[in-house]
Amino acid sequence: MALHVLESESLAALVNRSTGISAQKCYQCGKCSAGCPAAVGMDIAPNVVMRLLQVGTESADQKLLCSYSIWLCLACHTCDMRCPMEIDLPGIIDVLRSESLRRGAVNPRARDIVAFHKSFIDNVRLFGRMWEIGLIGEYKVRTRHFLQDILLAPSMLVKRKLSLWPGLHGRLVSRIFSRGPGRLEKTR
Amino acid sequence: MKMGLYPGCSLEGSAREYAESLRAIAPLLNLDLREVEGWNCCGASSAHIIDHAVSLALPARILAQAVKQEMDEVLVPCAACFNRLASAKHELAADPGVREEVSAMIGMNLDDNTEIRNILEVLDKVLTPDIIKSIPNTFPHKVACYYGCLLVRPPDVVRSDKPEDPVVMDGLMKKIGATTIDWGMKTECCGASLSIPRTDIVGILCGRILEDAFIRGAEAIVVACPMCHSNLDMRRSEVERTTGKKFSLPVIYITQAIGLAFGLSPDVLGIQRHFVRMGLEARNKVPQKPLAKEAGS
Numbered sequence: 001m002a003l004h005v006l007e008s009e010s011l012a013a014l015v016n017r018s019t020g021i022s023a024q025k026c027y028q029c030g031k032c033s034a035g036c037p038a039a040v041g042m043d044i045a046p047n048v049v050m051r052l053l054q055v056g057t058e059s060a061d062q063k064l065l066c067s068y069s070i071w072l073c074l075a076c077h078t079c080d081m082r083c084p085m086e087i088d089l090p091g092i093i094d095v096l097r098s099e100s101l102r103r104g105a106v107n108p109r110a111r112d113i114v115a116f117h118k119s120f121i122d123n124v125r126l127f128g129r130m131w132e133i134g135l136i137g138e139y140k141v142r143t144r145h146f147l148q149d150i151l152l153a154p155s156m157l158v159k160r161k162l163s164l165w166p167g168l169h170g171r172l173v174s175r176i177f178s179r180g181p182g183r184l185e186k187t188r
Numbered sequence: 189m190k191m192g193l194y195p196g197c198s199l200e201g202s203a204r205e206y207a208e209s210l211r212a213i214a215p216l217l218n219l220d221l222r223e224v225e226g227w228n229c230c231g232a233s234s235a236h237i238i239d240h241a242v243s244l245a246l247p248a249r250i251l252a253q254a255v256k257q258e259m260d261e262v263l264v265p266c267a268a269c270f271n272r273l274a275s276a277k278h279e280l281a282a283d284p285g286v287r288e289e290v291s292a293m294i295g296m297n298l299d300d301n302t303e304i305r306n307i308l309e310v311l312d313k314v315l316t317p318d319i320i321k322s323i324p325n326t327f328p329h330k331v332a333c334y335y336g337c338l339l340v341r342p343p344d345v346v347r348s349d350k351p352e353d354p355v356v357m358d359g360l361m362k363k364i365g366a367t368t369i370d371w372g373m374k375t376e377c378c379g380a381s382l383s384i385p386r387t388d389i390v391g392i393l394c395g396r397i398l399e400d401a402f403i404r405g406a407e408a409i410v411v412a413c414p415m416c417h418s419n420l421d422m423r424r425s426e427v428e429r430t431t432g433k434k435f436s437l438p439v440i441y442i443t444q445a446i447g448l449a450f451g452l453s454p455d456v457l458g459i460q461r462h463f464v465r466m467g468l469e470a471r472n473k474v475p476q477k478p479l480a481k482e483a484g485s
Contacts, residue, residue: 113385173229
């Protein structure tokens with residue numbers, strides 16, 4: 001049976017090159033979507049993510065990269081644990097996310113989620129270890145959600161659950177961040 | 189038992205009571221913990237989303253530091269850090285090309301000599317029958333053992349033998365006199381890092397977990413993950429908003445429950461730092477004579 005021919009630059013080919021997973025393995029049983037805790041907020045169900053990868057047309061690929069679902073994945077691994085074909089869907093979604101970022105195709109609804117992850121990474125780059133006040137501060141500046149959790153912070157400070165000052169461990173990780181952006185692919 | 193310790197960032201911040209309770213019980217369990225010097229953040233929930241190479245290099249550097257300090261085993265109490273370190277180790281071992289590239293990124297050699305241990309594995313090993321006998325109190329409460337995702341999935345990476353129905357924590361809690369409930373949410377996700385950008389989803393997911401534990405009669409939820417703890421403990425107003433129900437069920441770390449059974453005060457264990465108050469106490473074991481004799485001699 002002839003399945004879709006993969007174009008060299010299709011998303012499925014990119015996923016295959018990055019993770020070694022063939023999207024064609026999925027036979028649409030739907031277990032991933034049934035168990036997904038984040039499916040409540042998704043625009044495309046996890047099994048449909050796999051189906052769009054299989055379809056592989058330009059519009060299907062575009063739909064995937066612009067989807068909100070890829071940003072909602074919690075990487076809880078319920079899907080791949082139950083997948084009869086053992087397809088690492090969170091691994092695939094990580095590739096889709098970084099490709100979506102690279103092409104500037106991020107769904108506008110995902111702005112806050114992306115802002116959170118970027119703030120997190122900036123924080124680690126700067127301080128080497130997570131400084132929670134810095135993370136929340138940068139997130140607020142990026143998203144302008146200045147009032148969010150405004151009541152939580154004082155209680156956290158009283159309970160000494162937030163450090164007032166960052167540790168300065170940035171030099172530990174500077175080397176890791178010194179190289180330019182790029183995806184590390186499995187050598188197969 | 190000597191062991192390396194990678195505390196991870198949250199144990200110095202929002203989960204400091206987890207660190208406090210672990211450090212308080214470690215000597216009582218004959219656990220000699222030595223912190224990995226010069227450790228960095230593991231990248232946790234964000235690095236793998238933004239940059240795959242960084243998500244491997246951050247944990248790889250921690251592993252390399254541990255090897256440099258000749259640690260055979262490293263305890264990683266935070267479930268998220270444990271998962272990242274185990275995932276990186278798994279991927280580096282599987283692919284020599286990736287290993288070489290990551291090694292160049294961190295400028296350190298990558299040997300495969302250090303074992304990464306999570307808190308449940310370690311407690312299961314050190315809570316020997318002798319130690320159990322010497323514990324002065326019991327923790328006679330009905331609890332829901334909540335594992336979340338990161339300790340049990342993916343099973344081949346974290347070496348969990350029963351990913352859908354893990355029982356290690358249940359066994360540990362029974363050892364200190366607790367009763368554990370059978371429930372349906374022990375490995376459901378709490379919403380993890382969506383806590384800040386999509387608090388509403390965390391409210392829905394944590395609402396389901398709290399409700400199931402409550403309906404089945406749990407007096408507390410026991411956790412071994414700072415992220416699960418903060419979502420279940422601090423996000424109660426969101427839970428209330430999404431479910432329309434109020435839950436007063438406390439959420440405690442497994443190290444705190446064990447600390448209480450050892451007779452340590454709640455303050456030493458950091459229980460006062462939780463948002464939801466806990467009214468559960470340990471109770472004296474009934475025949476306490478041999479211990480009293482030892483103390484007197």
